[in-house]
Amino acid sequence: MPSTTDSGSRSDPSRFFPPLPTPDAPQPLFSVGDVRYEAVREVVKMPTGEVLLLAHRYALEEEMPGQCFVRRLPSPTTTEGRRRLSDEIQLAFRLNHPGIAQVFHLKIHRSTPHVVMEYVDGPSLDTLVTAGVVRGKPMSEALALYIGAEVADALHYAHSLRGEDGRPLGIIHRDVNPRHIYLGTHGGVKLANFGAAYSHMVGRLESPASLVRGDVAYASPEYLERLPLSPASDIFSLGVVLVELLTGRHLFDVEDVPSPPKGLSPLMAEQFTSLPLAQMRVLLSSFSPDDVEAAVTGLAPDVKAILHAALRVVPGERFATAADMGSVLRAALTKRHPSYGRQDAQQEVALIIAEGSCLRDVVEFGEAGLFPEGLDAHELEALADED
Structure with a gap:
């Protein structure tokens, strides 16, 4: 099972994690083999304490193509809970399908489980x-x-x-x-x-x-x-x-x-x-x-x-x-809708986000900071052309 462990205190892990990461001030996370990970943005934080981070990967100091998600999970407090978490991640490792976000690694870092996952470049x-x-x-x-x-x-x-x-x-x-x-x-x-x-x-x-x-x-x-x-x-x-x-x-x-x-x-x-x-x-x-x-x-x-x-x-x-x-x-x-396909879905998603994001000061979005805010019609066309 692709799982590694770093040493660390079993006290509250939150004390070890610095302020929220940003692209200008990334948060070093851990290494898996020759690859190290740095968080560049907190995507969402759940009331349970679970945090989804957007991360960059580096191999031999060179940034690897693409990004990934790192899901920081609350640490199980019991042996049974830790065993169950391990079982669940083992299940996820088995799933290899284009419609399923792939799980790559489980890393125990500073006594806290971190799951390295495929990055999906779009909204939930x-x-x-x-x-x-x-x-x-x-x-x-x-x-x-x-x-x-x-x-x-x-x-x-x-x-x-x-x-x-x-x-x-x-x-x-x-x-x-x-x-x-x-x-x-x-x-x-x-x-x-x-x-x-x-x-x-x-x-x-x-x-x-x-x-x-x-x-x-x-x-x-x-x-x-x-x-x-x-x-x-x-x-x-x-x-x-x-x-x-x-x-x-x-x-x-x-x-x-x-x-x-x-x-x-x-x-x-x-x-x-x-x-x-x-x-x-x-x-x-x-x-x-x-x-x-x-x-x-x-x-x-x-x-x-x-x-x-x-x-x-x-x-x-x-x-x-x-x-x-x-x-x-x-x-x-x-x-x-006989002609509806991926391109139509792509364009409609961009439109929904653009129209909804005009009122981001009224409603807080889950993936704050990942998507364009208030795109005009000509900008939507440019976004579609880029894809």
Whole structure:
């Protein structure tokens, strides 16, 4: 397993890290073999303490082509937690697909885990959704269908991956949400962060039964009730994401949710969640096709049918595989928007970011500093010409 360790104190690691890095004042990180890494920008910091850094790589003092992401993770406090983290990274190392952001190394630096990942030169869906809210309209139906089909293909690859012995690894992402899906500047879609992934690998240490991994706002009903997981759980999560992309609103509204009933089994979310865990469990306990229909009113009938199929409560009633869901999404895209492709996606993403970034002082974007602020029409054309 590509993992190395630096010595360091086990006290609070934050005391060892200097102020935020900038391109003019990069933050030296660590070396892996003959390659050293320097952080040049903090991309996003989660409430859990997890930090995503943009980094440069140097080999023999010469900058290597391209950049990378370094994900600085909170250090597990228990032996089991460290073992589970190691297992999760081992799963990620196995994934080699054009629609999945590749993981290169796990480095323990100053007692803190750092994961070196492929750099995706574009915004996350979370940023695009925020920009859509700011500009007053969601992304186009074509872009949403395109993204959904690409993510479904990546999920099917992970779901169907086999080990050296030919046995299915049973990988389930378990945290498909807009923060983990990126749009490259050339129109490519990348699914990232298999850090919460589940697998049937023999000997793998599973999370405690009462611990929920990932953002519960996109979790399947069976996951929050701690029932057996299957690829259908990721299909449900992708359905929730698609509703948000197509409507500009999240599928679930927790404002008027009644208090959790007595006797509800205790669960604890491991990390920051977009919506409260207890309210999500109540909503999913009574979730039905009527709730889906209410959320997608106004969408085209064939698009609504796709969402209904992905968001069935019973896992066996959803699409049989993520590949099936991807095929249906791509068929709908071809039928409704025959010429839509990567170049169209690239141009629409640039437009959404440009229009939304005009109000960056009103809404804070997740990937602050990575994208152009307030581009005019002629500048958008130049951006498209560069690609």
